[in-house]
Amino acid sequence: MPQPLAAHLIRTGALSPTREPASWDAPLLAPAPAASWGGSEHPAGLTRATGPFSATAAVALATTWSITHVGGRKRAMNRLIRALQASFSATSQPASPAEASEAVLAVRRTAWHTPVRTACLEESASATFLLAARRLSVVWCHGIAADPVRLHAWVQTVDGGPVAEPPSTRAYTPALTIGARHQYRL
Template identity: 45%
Template sequence: MTAPRLPRRAWVGTGHAHIEVDYAHGRVVLHPPATPVPPDAVLHTREVSAPSWGTSELDAVLTLAPPAPRRWKAAALLATAATATVLLCGRRHRRLARLARLAAIGHRLAAADPGQATHAVRAARWAGRLLPARWACLEESVTAAVALAVAGRGAHWHHGVATDPVRLHAWIASPDGNPVEEPPSTGAYTTTHTVRRPRRTP
């Protein structure tokens, strides 16, 4: 199985603006709706009926991570070290691309089931809180993907953008494409890159 190639840049059209996720240079750019889509961009469409001008509310409470089995915590500690190494070694503007490629480390392995994915995500969040540094959704989700690879399983890793307000998120999904250990607000994100396609349902 070949991992989906990391796009140089993804382009999300909303009808009100264009959002460019530049994976090659690690930046996000907001463009007017009349801006033409570059030929090398992967186009995604997410229509927004009307902009909220930033008035929509989102939960911002840091909840306690549910417990994970010890063996998953051990895998998460190794995965956290690997993720931190890849994050810090290399040019700063290439961090997003490096971490996205690291998340694909287990793409040739059998897909993790929902229970395994849940354990990996919980363990990754537990390990991340041991670090005296910023460790957000990108780092946590990549750590979970690496922890699954340590356990011999492949992750459904997703990276995406929400349009109103504009924000990025990364998460682990189940084989059916459902976000694992994520709030309902994750449905507001358009996936711009994934390392494993969700299986088709009949």
């Protein structure tokens, strides 16, 4: 009988049971980017917030900040994950790549004018909330890259393409995704 973690990994397809020992697949090669906290890939500057999502991007950022800062710090990520799951359950159709990109860019533009931390986690969650307010969904991803170990969060279209992300995002393996790709008939 497999351990609970092994059983979960088998159910999700992360592990495949075998009768005989087997070699691992070769790792995927990606360029090793320098450690970044967002500023090196997204140039700073004052811009005028325009576009269909700009007016509500500040509300989405405030929502994300409230979820992560109201309550115990130890449970902040759990609260954020539950809120993301709830927002996805309220959606009725997938966002187009253009809508998803505009939402991410609206959050990014608005974040430059806020006095709080806005890194990839806050940016991706806010874009997800922003789209969910219009009943549009994306797939929220939280991933990891090795050597050095780094975490990153981003959104993808329902079809699987990262939205408004630099090429270095390919170095990350999604460890947690919220949003089912097969829920909608396109």
